[in-house]
Amino acid sequence: MNKLQTLEDYFGHKTFRPLQEEVVDAILNREDVLMILPTGGGKSLCYQLPTLLMEGVTVVVSPLLALMHDQVIALRANGISAAMLSSMQDMEESRQIEAQLQRGEIKLLYVAPERLTNAYFLNMLHQLDINFFVIDEAHCVSEWGHEFRENYRRLSLLKEQFATTPVAAFTATATKAVEEDIASNLGLQNPKRVRGSLFRENLTIHSRHRIKDGREQLLEFLKSHQGESGIIYTLSRKSTESVAHFLQNKGIEAKAYHAGLPTAEKNATYADFVADRVQIVVATIAFGMGIDKSNIRFVVHMTLPKTLENFYQEIGRAGRDGLEAETLLLFSAQDIVQQKMFIEDLPETPYKQHAFNKLDSMVRFANSENCRHQSIAAYFDDRIEACGEKCDNCTTTQSEKVDITTASRMLLSTILRTEQKFGLHYVIDVLRGSKEQRVLQNGHDTLSVYGIGEEYSKAQWMTIGDKLLELGAVEIGEFKVYKLTNFGVEVIKGAHGIKLKKERLAVQKAKPKRKVTYFDDYDVEMYDKLRDLRTKIASEKGIPPYIVFSDKTLKDLSNKQPQTKDEMLEVHGIGEVKFERYGEAFLELLAV
Numbered sequence: 001m002n003k004l005q006t007l008e009d010y011f012g013h014k015t016f017r018p019l020q021e022e023v024v025d026a027i028l029n030r031e032d033v034l035m036i037l038p039t040g041g042g043k044s045l046c047y048q049l050p051t052l053l054m055e056g057v058t059v060v061v062s063p064l065l066a067l068m069h070d071q072v073i074a075l076r077a078n079g080i081s082a083a084m085l086s087s088m089q090d091m092e093e094s095r096q097i098e099a100q101l102q103r104g105e106i107k108l109l110y111v112a113p114e115r116l117t118n119a120y121f122l123n124m125l126h127q128l129d130i131n132f133f134v135i136d137e138a139h140c141v142s143e144w145g146h147e148f149r150e151n152y153r154r155l156s157l158l159k160e161q162f163a164t165t166p167v168a169a170f171t172a173t174a175t176k177a178v179e180e181d182i183a184s185n186l187g188l189q190n191p192k193r194v195r196g197s198l199f200r201e202n203l204t205i206h207s208r209h210r211i212k213d214g215r216e217q218l219l220e221f222l223k224s225h226q227g228e229s230g231i232i233y234t235l236s237r238k239s240t241e242s243v244a245h246f247l248q249n250k251g252i253e254a255k256a257y258h259a260g261l262p263t264a265e266k267n268a269t270y271a272d273f274v275a276d277r278v279q280i281v282v283a284t285i286a287f288g289m290g291i292d293k294s295n296i297r298f299v300v301h302m303t304l305p306k307t308l309e310n311f312y313q314e315i316g317r318a319g320r321d322g323l324e325a326e327t328l329l330l331f332s333a334q335d336i337v338q339q340k341m342f343i344e345d346l347p348e349t350p351y352k353q354h355a356f357n358k359l360d361s362m363v364r365f366a367n368s369e370n371c372r373h374q375s376i377a378a379y380f381d382d383r384i385e386a387c388g389e390k391c392d393n394c395t396t397t398q399s400e401k402v403d404i405t406t407a408s409r410m411l412l413s414t415i416l417r418t419e420q421k422f423g424l425h426y427v428i429d430v431l432r433g434s435k436e437q438r439v440l441q442n443g444h445d446t447l448s449v450y451g452i453g454e455e456y457s458k459a460q461w462m463t464i465g466d467k468l469l470e471l472g473a474v475e476i477g478e479f480k481v482y483k484l485t486n487f488g489v490e491v492i493k494g495a496h497g498i499k500l501k502k503e504r505l506a507v508q509k510a511k512p513k514r515k516v517t518y519f520d521d522y523d524v525e526m527y528d529k530l531r532d533l534r535t536k537i538a539s540e541k542g543i544p545p546y547i548v549f550s551d552k553t554l555k556d557l558s559n560k561q562p563q564t565k566d567e568m569l570e571v572h573g574i575g576e577v578k579f580e581r582y583g584e585a586f587l588e589l590l591a592v
Contacts, residue, residue, distance in 0.1 A: 003028075006052050007045075010078050012553075012575035017042045019196050023168075024050050026192035027132060033168035034138070034183055037196040039316030043170045047134045048075065051107050056129035060110045062136045063149060066270060068110040070544070075108060077547045079577035084110035085121075101128055113140075113151040122161060130165050133158050135186065138169035139309075142181035159187035172316055173309045176381045198312075198377045199384045202319045203327060205372040206392040207365070209466065209504055210330040211459060214302050215246055221300065221328050222252065228297035229273070231317055232282045235303040235338070243302065244282040253279040257287045274544040276535065285310065293544070294321040295551040300328045304335035306342070307358040308365055308379050321552045331366050333469035337476050367470065369393055369501075401499040407456065407464050408491055408498045412473065414449040415482050416492070418442075423480045428453070428461040460505050467500050526558040526590075533589050537582060548582055549573065561590050 003024060007013050016024070019037065023046040026033050037043050051058040062068045068084045075082035083097045083106050100106050101124075115121050135141070140152040158167055169182055169191075183191055211217060218232070234240050237258040247254035255269045255278050272278040274293050281287060299318045305311040311329070319325030336359070343355045365375050372391035377384045387394050414427050429436055430444045433451025444450060453461060465482075468474045473488035490496055531545075531554055538545040549557070553573035562568040568583055569575070 001053065003049060003053060006049055008569075009576040010052065010080060011045060011049065012573040012578055019194050020046055023192070023194055026194075027166065027168055028053065030132070030166050032166050032188040032191035033194070034179065034188060034191045035168070035170050035194045035196075036174050036179060037170070037172060037194070038198055038200055039172045039313065040200065040202075040320035040322065041172075041196055043136075043172070044071070046170070047132075047168055048080065048108065051131060052080065054131040056131040057101060057104070057106055058108050058131055058134060059125065060108060060134040060136060061113050061116065061155065062110055063113065063140055063152070065112070067136075068112075070274070072108075072110060073543055074547045077543060077578075077581065078575075079581075080108065081106050082108040082110065085115060086112060098124060104129070113149065113155060116157065117151070117154055125162075130162065132166040132168055133162070135167065135169040138171040138182050138186070139174050139178055141169075141185045142174070142178045153185060156185055156187050159189075173313050173380070175379070195382070197384060198380055198382050199373050199387065200316070200319065201387075201390065202322055202324050203315065204324070204390050205315065205327050205329075207329040207331070207368075207372065208392075209463065210302070210332045210335075214330040215243070217328075217330055218243075218300060218302070219250065221298075222247075225298050225326070227279065229276065229293065229295055230280050230298035230300065231287065231296060231314075232280060232300045232302060233287075233305070233314055234282060234284065235335075237284060239302065240282045240284055244280075247280060247282070254282055255280075257281050257283040259284065274546075275538065276545055285314070293317075294546045295323075296320065296325065297323075298326045298328070300330070302330055304329070304331040304339060304366060305362060306339050306355070308362050308376065309358070311362065311365070312376055312380075321546075321550045323552055323555075329366060333466035336363055337469070363470070400502045402502050402505065403497065404464055404467070404500045404505075405491070405497045407453070407461075408468055408473070409494075410449065410453055411461065411464055411468065412484060412488050412492050414447075414453075415474065415484060415488075417447050417449050418444060420483045421481060424462065424465045424482055425458075427482060428458055428465070431461060432456075432458065456505075463504050464500070467498065467504075471498070473498075523558040523561070526561065527554055529589060530554045530557055530586065533585060537585065549578070549586075557586065557590070563587070563591060 001009075003021075004014075007016065019035070020042050023033055023035050027047065027050040035043060035046060047058060047060070062071070065086050065088060068086070072082045072084050083100065085094060085097055097106070101109065111121075135155060140149040141155065158165070167186055167188060169186055169188065171182070174182065179193075179195075208217065232243060232254075234243055237260045240256040240258050244254045244256040255272065257266060257269050261269075269278065269281060273281050296318045299315045301311065301314070305314065315327040318327060339359050340356070343352060343359065346352045346355065361379060365372070365379070368375050371386035371394050373387040374384055389395050410431060411427065414431050418427060418430060426438070429439055430447065430450055431453030433445075433454060439445055456464070465474070468488065469476070471487070472485055473491050474482050475485055477483050484492075487496070491498065534545050534548045534554065538548050550573055553571060556572040560567070560571055562571060565579060565583060565587070568579060568587060574583070
């Protein structure tokens with residue numbers, strides 16, 4: 001069987017996506033490979049397809065059990081023999097898999113990196129016909145990557161123990177420096193390097209300053225994603241639960257997910273989300289690399305991520321099926337302070353300054369008025385054209401800016417007049433002439449600045465305070481006390497002007513957007529019937545719905561409404577294997 005026939009029969013595609021064939025050919029030629037391609041770009045196919053055309057077994061190293069489990073289920077659903085060995089299995093199950101490996105019955109074996117340091121397992125591998133090794137999420141190899149794992153660093157032993165066996169490394173996120181670190185640490189020999197464009201054309205990116213706790217902004221955003229799957233990232237375990245409860249009280253299906261929950265509860269939440277029984281998961285980054293769900297339509301960050309790598313990988317969970325998806329970043333100056341405090345607690349090593357630099361890049365991105373996609377690409381040493389319509393900065397006209405120099409001087413002067421002993425809320429109360437007992441007891445109603453700031457609301461003053469914090473005119477000390485910096489003193493003296501986007505001084509509401517997909521003209525009524533059938537089949541077989549058919553496939557089915565097998569094989573994502581397993585049931589529905 002040739003590669004194109006294999007592509008069609010097992011994966012349901014008639015042509016390769018960009019760069020896939022180049023990598024497949026390199027693997028078939030037994031070359032080492034290093035591929036950097038965005039999430040949803042089709043990395044998995046690059047190693048899953050060639051193993052079907054080669055003798056022996058492919059060993060895939062992957063960092064998370066949930067991810068391996070889902071990939072094994074998906075491969076088996078496509079008629080590909082796959083298995084995983086993990087610490088969660090009992091001795092009997094492990095021995096059965098080992099026996100299958102010895103008999104050559106498994107094409108893809110998934111393992112965690114720590115298993116490769118086990119002498120018994122390494123000895124077993126030496127007895128197998130291994131065609132090549134795969135290192136998934138390869139950025140974990142690099143100490144300069146955002147998710148460095150010590151067990152990944154030890155994967156250099158593969159080239160030591162299996163010198164003539166090719167290694168293919170894959171990741172969605174790597175700067176040039178991380179790319180070099182991966183190649184060096186894995187001992188790759190003159191690898192075929194393939195770097196895809198980081199532009200995700202089906203992903204629309206928004207970044208907004210958070211107003212208060214951001215919950216009203218979140219609700220407004222969710223109006224245009226009713227009934228859709230999404231992930232909401234928060235910074236702490238406590239906030240995941242409070243946001244989840246908030247959404248539940250608004251009638252929205254949501255569950256919290258964080259490392260502190262019992263394992264059974266985490267597993268149940270994950271299973272419910274993947275099976276479309278729960279619409280939204282509110283999570284910490286513990287719900288990161290392990291998610292393998294193609295129809296996530298949105299990702300929201302309620303606080304600022306610590307690095308642009310984290311942000312890019314997390315928004316990459318959305319739209320893996322190629323259909324339109326949307327992301328929203330909400331942030332405030334308080335987030336920056338909190339992230340800096342985390343970094344300050346790190347030991348004094350070169351990595352500490354590296355962490356500060358990464359945070360600065362994230363802050364610049366959040367505040368940038370340039371194309372979001374272009375900014376991300378530039379960070380990863382890539383150059384692309386402005387997206388045109390796939391980010392907030394490109395879809396809005398050039399923001400009008402207002403001069404807030406006078407207001408800034410008022411705020412800074414009030415901080416100074418109250419002896420730099422109070423937090424921002426109190427300072428604003430003085431500015432706005434509050435009759436709060438604390439203000440009166442401190443005698444601050446007698447200050448010359450008392451009541452001079454009534455023209456702005458408290459929320460607007462908070463925004464001005466955020467801007468001054470971003471610019472470094474103020475800093476937050478112990479007990480959240482605001483203090484002036486040298487730059488702040490210069491602003492008071494009139495040495496610097498301060499401007500702010502006009503819309504930041506007004507509470508902005510997200511407008512519900514028309515949903516756009518690659519199949520705008522699909523039959524909605526038929527799509528709903530197909531989705532119900534998919535859910536029924538998935539439930540009967542105990543697998544996630546997207547493994548039966550993706551949303552993109554269902555929309556193409558509802559659009560084309562095939563009546564025969566040949567017609568059905570023309571539908572996106574349906575090959576011989578998928579048709580043999582599920583085709584007749586769907587044809588029967590389409591014939592009604």
